Amino acid sequence: MDRSNALKTLAAVIGLLALVAVPIIADAAGSTAWISMATRILIYGMAAASLNFALGYGGLVSFGHAAFFGLGGYVVGILYQTYADETLLFGFIPGTNQLLVTLPATILVTGIAAAAIGALSLRTGGVQFIMITLAFAQMLFFFFSGLSAYGGEDGLIIRRTNELFGLNMRDRATLYWVTLAITALFFVIYRRLTMSSFGTIVSGLRQNERRMAALGIEAYRYRLIAFILSGIGTGIAGAMLANVMRFTSPDLLAWHTSGQLMIMVILGGVGTVTGPFLGAAVLLILEDVLNAWTENWPLILGLVLLVVVLQARGGLMAIVNLVRGNRS
């Protein structure tokens, strides 16, 4: 047991070093586009992993997580514009371009939004839950599409990435490393959460609500907390995406963003810790590669997804575990 733990730690350290080295390798290879791709993978990975906590662990099939992803983006965008215009939001909130302020603000806003959406959606279940979460996300999509003060349908340009400790955030590599640090912190918390006492209750409710009721668990409040945590995680990812793209738009709130996150989770492995990150990497790279190759890329992507899901129940993580099992 100690040996396999040591091996795991070693693998984690090597993995982390490889991630840290990405900008250096990309520079050496002359492919700086890799840096942006890697940054986006980390961000989408966080969003998918957050969705996975609700979907894979809690059995809460939300088709509305785009709402939190987009809200995170708009928190950054609107606070930046308020800062640039030197006005006050709602007449009393000053704007800011500081990441150490916009991220907590994102947590607050997406937490409240997830509490409101969750409180209503969780009164239902099954297909109804899927439809209601979708409906809420669409409502926000139309709301921001019509919000002309903040770009409306065209979206909102953020002239400069948020500042952090005086780092040069215009430098892609620096921004990547900042994102990596946030993702690493996110990952530690998220992994702990899945194994925690609370996580055990949430996954127990997915497996058998009747059993959990007989043990004294009121499902609603636990699911609501799980949904809020999940929404906050996705919101943080959205805030980071807005910073990296220096742009946010209603597109992020649209149903296909929810679908994209869901595909990442399913592709990587529902209810696995690292699967969503793997799913995000594979989906984003595939989209990129296929897009350059043929304009029928969505069709081919669909076929790839079909094969992975049919061949490996449990997604790519099932394949990874298979390979691991064979080796030892």
Next chain:
Amino acid sequence: MSAPVLKVEGLVKRFGGLTATDHVDFDLADGEIHALIGPNGAGKSTLINQICGEMRQDEGRILLDGLDISGHSAPQRAKMGLARAFQVPSLLNDVTVLDNVTVAVQIRHHRTYRISDSPRGRRDLFAEAEGFLAGTGLAHRGDIVVSDLSHGERKQLELVVARATKPRLLLLDEPMAGLGASESQEMIETLSTLREAHGILLVEHDMDAVFNLADRISVLVYGRIIAHGTVDEIRADPEVQRAYLGEEDA
């Protein structure tokens, strides 16, 4: 015998035209085994479902320590000390035997909202759960995922999980059903040791077990309690013989 902890008064439950519980009075005291017997479809599980709060009765009251708990939810009643074992095992199937027991232990300790305790930090819970498995047929099966267990093992796990909540009362719905002869014998021994700590409502078709264990027996037929008494009284009751025991001569 001490005063009843659980009292059921004039309970009625109808499913459309069918009266599954027909003005049932029932009580259960600390430290006794009160058996509830009756043919298939008599309404035994339906009665347990109402006591646990999974189903709401149409008429009547359910009292725990004199308090009317008719309006309490199933989780609230569980926290007040009512634990059940399901007739058809209803467990967390994706996780191990030990995990199932641990969940019961952590809920009893109110350890349900911690979002960052590691498995190492949960070691005390696992250790306590191991204690409930020790000495049962599942003692060496802690690492097995529930979906890989036999039916008999799942029935045993139902009881271990219920015990792990340290309840005041145990409501057991046919704990022996589907067990092999030796497993049944073990279950009888287990239940006879458990009676000291808990009141037990025992629904069971295995008459040997019932006559062996019960302090009192109630006989339920078509939703109505047609007889009630000690083992000897029930054995001798002609109506019971005709309505129930007679049918079973095998």
